[in-house]
Amino acid sequence: MTDQSRKYRVRKAGYADGAVTEIVLTNPDKHNCFDDELIEGLTGAFMLVSDDPETRVVVLRAEGKSFSAGADLNWMKRMAENDEAANIKDAEALAGMLQMINACPKPVIGLVQGAAFGGGVGLAAACDIAIATERASFSLSEVKLGIIPSAISPYVIAAIGQRAARRYFLTAERFDAAEAHRIGLVHEVVADADALDARGQALAEAICANGPNAVAESKDLIFAVDRPWSWDVHKDTARRIARVRASAEGKEGVSAFLEKRPAAWLSSGCAKG
Numbered sequence: 001m002t003d004q005s006r007k008y009r010v011r012k013a014g015y016a017d018g019a020v021t022e023i024v025l026t027n028p029d030k031h032n033c034f035d036d037e038l039i040e041g042l043t044g045a046f047m048l049v050s051d052d053p054e055t056r057v058v059v060l061r062a063e064g065k066s067f068s069a070g071a072d073l074n075w076m077k078r079m080a081e082n083d084e085a086a087n088i089k090d091a092e093a094l095a096g097m098l099q100m101i102n103a104c105p106k107p108v109i110g111l112v113q114g115a116a117f118g119g120g121v122g123l124a125a126a127c128d129i130a131i132a133t134e135r136a137s138f139s140l141s142e143v144k145l146g147i148i149p150s151a152i153s154p155y156v157i158a159a160i161g162q163r164a165a166r167r168y169f170l171t172a173e174r175f176d177a178a179e180a181h182r183i184g185l186v187h188e189v190v191a192d193a194d195a196l197d198a199r200g201q202a203l204a205e206a207i208c209a210n211g212p213n214a215v216a217e218s219k220d221l222i223f224a225v226d227r228p229w230s231w232d233v234h235k236d237t238a239r240r241i242a243r244v245r246a247s248a249e250g251k252e253g254v255s256a257f258l259e260k261r262p263a264a265w266l267s268s269g270c271a272k273g
Contacts, residue, residue, distance in 0.1 A: 006026065006027060007025070007026060007032075007034075007037065007038045007041065008023060008024060008025050008026055008027075008041055008042060008045065009024045009026050010023050010024075010045050010048070010049070011024065013059060013201075013204070015201050015204075015205070016056070016057070016201075016204055016205050016208050018054060019054060019055065019056040019057065019208050020055070020056065020057045020058075020059060020204045020208070021049050021052065021055045021057075021058050021059070021106075022058075022059045022060075022061060023042065023045050023046070023049070023058060023059070023060050023061075024061050024062065024063060025038075025060075025061070025062035025067070026062075027064075028062075028063045028064020028066065029064075030069075030072065031064070031065070031066035031069035031115070032062045032064065032066055032067065032068040032069065032120070033068065033069050033070060033071060033072040033073075033075075034070070034071060034072065034075075034094075034119060035071070035072040035074075035075035036075060036090060036093065039093050039094055039097045040093065042097050042101075043093070043097045046058070046097075046100040046101055046104055047100065049104065049106060050100075050104050050105055050106060055106055056106060056204075056207065056208045056212055056215075057106060057107050057108075057109065057204040057207050057208060058104060058106050058107070058108045058109070059108075059109045059200055059204060060108055060109070060110045060111070060123065060127060061110075061111040061113070061200070062111075062112075062113065062114070064114070065114045065115065066115040066116075066117075067112045067113060067114050067115060067116040067120050067123070067124070068119065068120030068123055069116075069117045069118070069120055070118025070119035070120050070141070071118060071119050076145075091150070091151055094119070094151045095151040098122055098123075098126045098151060098152060098155060101123070101126040101127065102126040103223075105216040105219065105220075106216070107128045107129070107207050107215060108126070108127045108128050108129075109127060109128065109129045109200055109204060110123065110124045110126075110127030110131070111131055111196050111197070112124050112130060112131065112132040112133070112136045112177075112186065113132075113133050113136065113193050113196055114133075114135065114136055114137075115136065115137050115138075116136065116137070116138050117138070117139045117140075117141050118139070118140065118141050118142055118149065118152075119151075119152055121138055121140055121149075121152060121156055121185070122149070122151065122152025122155055122156060124138075124185060124186065125156045125158070125159040125160075125185060126152075126155045128219065129187055129203060130159075130185065130186040130187055131186060131187060131188045131189075131199050131200060131203075132180060132181070132186040132188075132189050132190075132196075133177065133189070133190055133191065133195070133196050134176075134177055134178075134189055134190070134192070135177070136176070136180070136186075136189075137174055137175070137176055137177070138174065138175050138176075138177075138179075138180050138185065139172060139173065139174040139175070140156065140165075140168045140169050140172060141172045141174075142169075143170065143172050144172045148169075149169055153165075153169075156185075159184050160183045160184050161183070161184065164183040209266065211249045211250075211253050211263065211265055212249070212265060213244070213247065213249045214244060214249060214250070217240065217244050221240055224236060224237075224240070225237060252264050252265075
């Protein structure tokens with residue numbers, strides 16, 4: 001599974017027995033900004049990895065100094081000249097790409113090595129796990145351009161909460177990796193690119209040591225119960241654990257633990273986890 005687009009590339013990582021797929025933004029001269037072409041490409045790439053039985057974890061990363069500076073200004077200018085229907089269609093494509101990342105059944109690890117502005121913040125927020133280097137910087141810069149961070153808002157607010165959003169959506173301030181960690185946008189901050197690679201690999205291998213179906217079910221569970229408690233939630237969670245516990249993978253995992261042996265899924269792919 002490869003792609004040679006000048007704006008992104010899909011490749012198998014060189015670790016974890018090929019069970020990790022990397023999607024790499026490869027347009028550093030343009031600060032990995034996205035436009036309609038890249039949005040369509042990334043949407044397709046995440047559709048492929050979602051259905052790829054060999055992929056257990058997806059790593060989203062970028063080349064160059066910037067992770068992503070958000071939307072390409074020439075694309076935005078072009079879109080501003082179109083009618084409302086065309087703008088809605090275009091905005092829905094961006095929202096669809098972010099949801100494809102957010103809902104990917106394979107865990108997505110975002111490695112933020114540099115600047116993430118506007119939509120680039122949305123990319124990081126849509127990942128299940130986000131790690132940044134100390135040199136990374138962030139800004140929800142849309143209001144500086146007279147627009148709003150609309151398509152990315154569900155993912156950013158889910159990550160940083162309403163309180164932090166009420167500051168950074170409105171001020172467009174630039175903030176560093178330490179602040180991104182404090183408000184919950186990234187999970188960890190590491191020293192440099194080498195440490196970023198090492199941490200990404202360690203996390204991917206940790207995930208691969210777990211039951212693949214259980215990982216996918218756990219991610220879906222988070223979305224299902226992230227709402228006020230009700231009897232529907234109570235019954236839904238009971239049904240989920242009953243189904244998973246009685247599945248072949250669930251039975252194998254418990255048996256392997258009791259028998260003090262590796263689970264079957266460790267025998268192929270990510271055996272180092």
